[in-house]
Amino acid sequence: MTAKTDLSSTPDSLPSSPLIHDSRTLPRWSPWAFLGGSLVVATGLLALIGTPTPTGVALLGAVFFAISLTAYSARVEGRRHATDRFATTLVTAAFGAAMVPLVSLLWTVLANGLPMLTASFLTSDMVGVYGDIQGGVLHAIVGTLVITAWATVISVPVGIMTAVYLVEYGRGALARGITFFVDVMTGIPSIVAGLFAFSLFTIVFGPAYRAGIMGAAALALLMTPVVIRSVEEMLRLVPNELREAALALGVPKWLVIVKVVLRTAVAGIVTGVMLAIARVIGETAPLLLTVGYVAQVNADVFNGRMTTLPVYAYREWSQGRVGVDRAWGAALVLILIVMLLNLVARLVSKYLAPKAKP
Amino acid sequence: MTVTSPTRSPRTPAAASGGTRSRRRSGRGFYGLSLGAGISILVVLAAVAAFLLIEAWPAIVASREELDAISWLDASSLAVYIGPLIFGTLLSSVLALLFAVPIAVGIALFISHYAPRAIAQALGYLVDLLAAIPSVVYGLWGALWLQPVIDPFFRWLSDNLGFIPLFADYTPPARNVLAASTVLAVMILPIITAVSREVFLQAPRLHEEAALALGATRWEMVRMAVLPFGRSGVISASMLGLGRALGETMAVLMIISPGYLFSFFLLKPGQHQTIAANIASKFPEASGLSVNALIATGLALFTITFAVNMLARWVIARRKEFSGAN
Numbered sequence: 280m281t282a283k284t285d286l287s288s289t290p291d292s293l294p295s296s297p298l299i300h301d302s303r304t305l306p307r308w309s310p311w312a313f314l315g316g317s318l319v320v321a322t323g324l325l326a327l328i329g330t331p332t333p334t335g336v337a338l339l340g341a342v343f344f345a346i347s348l349t350a351y352s353a354r355v356e357g358r359r360h361a362t363d364r365f366a367t368t369l370v371t372a373a374f375g376a377a378m379v380p381l382v383s384l385l386w387t388v389l390a391n392g393l394p395m396l397t398a399s400f401l402t403s404d405m406v407g408v409y410g411d412i413q414g415g416v417l418h419a420i421v422g423t424l425v426i427t428a429w430a431t432v433i434s435v436p437v438g439i440m441t442a443v444y445l446v447e448y449g450r451g452a453l454a455r456g457i458t459f460f461v462d463v464m465t466g467i468p469s470i471v472a473g474l475f476a477f478s479l480f481t482i483v484f485g486p487a488y489r490a491g492i493m494g495a496a497a498l499a500l501l502m503t504p505v506v507i508r509s510v511e512e513m514l515r516l517v518p519n520e521l522r523e524a525a526l527a528l529g530v531p532k533w534l535v536i537v538k539v540v541l542r543t544a545v546a547g548i549v550t551g552v553m554l555a556i557a558r559v560i561g562e563t564a565p566l567l568l569t570v571g572y573v574a575q576v577n578a579d580v581f582n583g584r585m586t587t588l589p590v591y592a593y594r595e596w597s598q599g600r601v602g603v604d605r606a607w608g609a610a611l612v613l614i615l616i617v618m619l620l621n622l623v624a625r626l627v628s629k630y631l632a633p634k635a636k637p
Numbered sequence: 638m639t640v641t642s643p644t645r646s647p648r649t650p651a652a653a654s655g656g657t658r659s660r661r662r663s664g665r666g667f668y669g670l671s672l673g674a675g676i677s678i679l680v681v682l683a684a685v686a687a688f689l690l691i692e693a694w695p696a697i698v699a700s701r702e703e704l705d706a707i708s709w710l711d712a713s714s715l716a717v718y719i720g721p722l723i724f725g726t727l728l729s730s731v732l733a734l735l736f737a738v739p740i741a742v743g744i745a746l747f748i749s750h751y752a753p754r755a756i757a758q759a760l761g762y763l764v765d766l767l768a769a770i771p772s773v774v775y776g777l778w779g780a781l782w783l784q785p786v787i788d789p790f791f792r793w794l795s796d797n798l799g800f801i802p803l804f805a806d807y808t809p810p811a812r813n814v815l816a817a818s819t820v821l822a823v824m825i826l827p828i829i830t831a832v833s834r835e836v837f838l839q840a841p842r843l844h845e846e847a848a849l850a851l852g853a854t855r856w857e858m859v860r861m862a863v864l865p866f867g868r869s870g871v872i873s874a875s876m877l878g879l880g881r882a883l884g885e886t887m888a889v890l891m892i893i894s895p896g897y898l899f900s901f902f903l904l905k906p907g908q909h910q911t912i913a914a915n916i917a918s919k920f921p922e923a924s925g926l927s928v929n930a931l932i933a934t935g936l937a938l939f940t941i942t943f944a945v946n947m948l949a950r951w952v953i954a955r956r957k958e959f960s961g962a963n
Binding site for chain 1: 661663664666667668670671672673674675676677678679681682684685688689691692739740741742743744746747748751752760763764766767769770771772773774775776777778780781782786823826830854855856857859877880883884885886887890891913916917920921931932935938939942943945946947950
């Protein structure tokens with residue numbers, strides 16, 4: 280008897296091992312055959328009733344597949360293996376179900392947004408736009424970039440220093456308290472952050488005050504905990520040997536943190552900050568409450584309303600007609616910016632990571 | 638004793654100009670800076686609660702006559718006004734959770750235990766991509782793509798199961814709470830999936846191998862070794878998802894046709910509204926006491942999400958203490 284005891288093999292090859300199981304198993308290709316058969320049957324059945332749509336074929340085919348494979352497996356392999364196959368089908372279907380919104384969302388944004396993405400759309404604002412004139416998003420792009428930049432300027436230093444405190448200095452009740460409240464801060468709804476920024480600035484500067492900095496403050500409130508969490512994680516990854524070696528050379532602790540710990544973790548920190556920016560750049564609700572909407576470019580963050588891409592998209596959508604097209608265009612620009620940030624984050628973490636000198 | 642060089646004292650580059658005292662001072666300064674940043678977190682959070690309370694207070698103590706002056710508030714008191722909003726918020730979020738949790742657990746299992754190792758990570762990124770999409774885009778998608786797609790399904794539901802009050806009286810277009818919850822479910826999928834996946838991956842390898850060695854099928858292995866281990870992780874992941882869904886504004890704002898009732902008619906438009914969407918729709922035009930009233934509803938939302946998140950953290954912390962794997 281040649282019992283194969285390969286422990287590193289994948290779990291699904293185990294039950295077919297001759298030691299454990301008899302030969303009454305379905306061949307490996309059988310699920311695919313069942314899938315093809317189910318889809319054909321579903322298409323045929325729907326064609327009998329009416330015109331088969333892709334959604335209908337996929338749904339009905341999946342149901343047929345689950346039933347037929349489970350039933351056949353129950354006959355050939357037994358109940359336990361049939362249950363296993365049914366569970367595998369369900370789990371895979373769950374993943375497939377999650378892909379439906381992702382694919383349809385990206386597809387609709389591309390299909391509706393691409394025709395809008397012309398040079399004039401990107402370089403003009405909404406001054407003097409009426410009727411079916413295309414208009415533009417320049418003011419919204421400027422507003423989004425300025426407000427997000429200010430939110431970054433506020434939240435990144437605070438975030439990094441808090442993470443340094445938690446990892447390098449923090450002991451005892453204070454550090455535990457800060458960790459706990461950072462978690463609480465992560466859960467603040469974005470609209471509450473907007474209300475906070477509104478209350479803060481209207482109490483200090485009077486009820487009519489509107490400026491981009493209000494939105495930046497709200498975004499900074501949402502961004503800080505994200506920055507803290509990711510920087511904290513990066514700092515904890517820095518090997519203790521590096522710290523100890525530097526301390527043993529007589530370097531004071533703060534210099535160890537600046538020149539060794541932060542330097543080692545810089546790639547991860549930059550990546551974390553980029554991802555935090557990508558997370559808040561699409562926030563709509565707090566900006567709707569505080570910064571609002573204007574038709575022209577306003578780059579002065581301390582004075583007057585500004586337009587941001589998400590608020591622009593929402594407002595144009597609620598205007599209807601050609602506004603809906605503008606909304607899709609703005610949505611596409613926004614998604615492109617988010618994707619670009621994610622890409623830059625990946626590249627930065629690749630190139631900024633400290634390399635061992637040869 | 639090894640003296641390296643008598644002319645050079647073991648000074649660090651930064652302290653070269655100063656001496657021990659300035660070195661100590663800059664060290665203390667840096668420590669103070671980081672401590673200050675940490676404390677500022679506590680201060681900011683206290684400020685959030687304080688400013689919301691200050692701004693909400695005039696509406697909380699306002700008399701009935703003063704509240705009557707607000708055009709959209711025809712309730713005898715603020716509590717009566719907030720009640721249906723809290724109900725709508727909880728209803729839409731709990732429905733979203735009901736849709737999202739089974740699918741998220743399925744996805745997490747698929748990525749951690751079913752998908753081929755080589756592509757599992759890439760599939761994980763694909764799900765994370767859902768988290769990177771701005772909420773206003775979800776709103777657009779829900780309002781313009783999902784509503785026509787989901788319409789025949791709702792029609793079928795109302796025609797065939799309409800005798801259950803839950804599904805009665807569907808009126809197209811699908812601007813009802815069930816459509817909004819569907820979009821919310823998609824939006825909270827990534828967070829629930831990500832946390833559950835982490836927990837499932839941490840399931841003790843030895844337990845899994847032992848189960849397989851005893852002849853368990855893959856599903857039996859998952860049911861006996863992975864799911865019991867991951868249960869509290871899934872619960873806390875769901876709570877985090879619930880916290881997200883409670884505070885989500887744009888998707889609800891752009892889909893639901895608002896109403897202020899304690900109603901379980903899931904397919905009827907004009908029955909429900911959430912706190913967040915209500916604030917976003919009324920705030921831009923509000924002035925005077927109505928601003929305070931809206932901020933009071935925001936304070937209620939803050940309190941609810943605060944409680945949900947605390948509960949989630951508590952479950953996570955308890956798991957850390959008692960799980961045998963760590």
